Amino acid sequence: MDKGGEGGKFSANKAMKTISSVKELKENIKSWKKEGLTIGLVPTMGFLHEGHKSLIDRAVKENDRVVVSVFVNPIQFGPKEDLSTYPRDIERDKKLCSDAGANILFNPEASEMYFKDASTFVDVEELTEGLCGSKRPGHFRGVCTVVSKLFNIVTPDKAYFGQKDAQQLAVIKRMVRDLNFDLEVVGCEIIREEDGLAKSSRNTYLSKEERKAALILSKSLNKARNVLSEGERNTKSIKRVIEEVLNSEPLAKIDYVEVVDSITLKPVEKVEKEILIAIAVFIGKTRLIDNIIF
């Protein structure tokens, strides 16, 4: 009898396993390693969308085996953040991963990932001081710690992260360099809705009205790109342009607008090297982020 996908439907990738135990995952990894197979890792918090799918697609293309982790990592949420309401749909995630050709979906409980007396943390300093780091204290410590754990468990050849979380991508690259993790961090470009809104699991929080208002993020960045194309190099002026666009939307409240060096994430005054323009904006109660590299 054809068992089909775990989600109960027939799927293109009958062999995908859903695993919740670290031990079982490691056993699978070890047998792959013995065969000399390369491994791609796509770490996610689930509620997967087209953005995640693009990471998985690329991982499937570039590796013999692919592990997608779905883990809403409690230690990267602040006490006032949306841990308990973060959207989840593991059955849909399974189907998406299976259809995309992933080999293992790793979906552990928090208790499987953290002992009660867990006390080890990985910090990337400097790069985490600005942008989301300053607005979400402890967030990147949580991210770096769980990603270090996933790296040690999965020992991937390549790990895939979206460019939408630009600071996260830069921080993980730095961590991999500094701690000598033996893998390549692959950054993948932002996937957008047809109207320009960057795909995000948190978009699901938006009411119909807020969904429309949220367009203001990509609009403001497009305006910045235009101004840059026309030759503007003063970052204060560029920030002002973005802020003006954002402030034109009554439902939007700016969390930050920053123009920084794309590697060091340090604020720049004149655009000379590659820059990252990163913004975080509340649309109602939902905090959205977006960015462009120029």
Add this chain to the structure above:
Amino acid sequence: MDKGGEGGKFSANKAMKTISSVKELKENIKSWKKEGLTIGLVPTMGFLHEGHKSLIDRAVKENDRVVVSVFVNPIQFGPKEDLSTYPRDIERDKKLCSDAGANILFNPEASEMYFKDASTFVDVEELTEGLCGSKRPGHFRGVCTVVSKLFNIVTPDKAYFGQKDAQQLAVIKRMVRDLNFDLEVVGCEIIREEDGLAKSSRNTYLSKEERKAALILSKSLNKARNVLSEGERNTKSIKRVIEEVLNSEPLAKIDYVEVVDSITLKPVEKVEKEILIAIAVFIGKTRLIDNIIF
């Protein structure tokens, strides 16, 4: 022509390589892994003595290949500590490692281990609050960071640490558990001089008179063991006994005397589970540590 050891003398282990580049070390590790060989790692700061030798001997017994790292890790020294004067003798270290049967001595420069803008650190909290952690702020952060790097570079099956640095051993064990490093931490018992002084690279700092005075550390711990054997279970009384012995030596100045749980390193009032009695004592300007497990 027989090349002999790197130290210039004929040795039992002609094949030992001394490597200073991370890249070259990783190439060696990868070729070993391809052959399916097991790897033991002995991380040291060099100026090797019988204590280190016992770790290397055990690693040679238990693994197909052994890497000894000799690296005086700058980031685990405080600004007022002995980084610049820490004793070094790489030629003697090479001979000792080679004779003991190590396959690679890894001896990198600080610039090979740390980029100028290195900004990633590994912290073990709680376990590092007391004992040496409270006396040497940043010390264990430096240790955990460099050991994480070595683990990622060498990917050992087993890593060997001396029980003399009892807190370090407990912290590394915790870090390995919490971050899912796929290796076994092996703690090896304290090696002592004939008269009882725990072997330490820092013993070389001691004048003749101080060398004699330093015996007071092991003496005080022996007294504690006697008192425990006689049934004493109150840790305050045990500490008092140790302090009395230490204070009887004019050249000794107590840094700390602690009785803690051997796993959590939390102070205990009554001896019920396995305890660690750890002491740090200045003999003149030299800070020495010693401990017993009961």
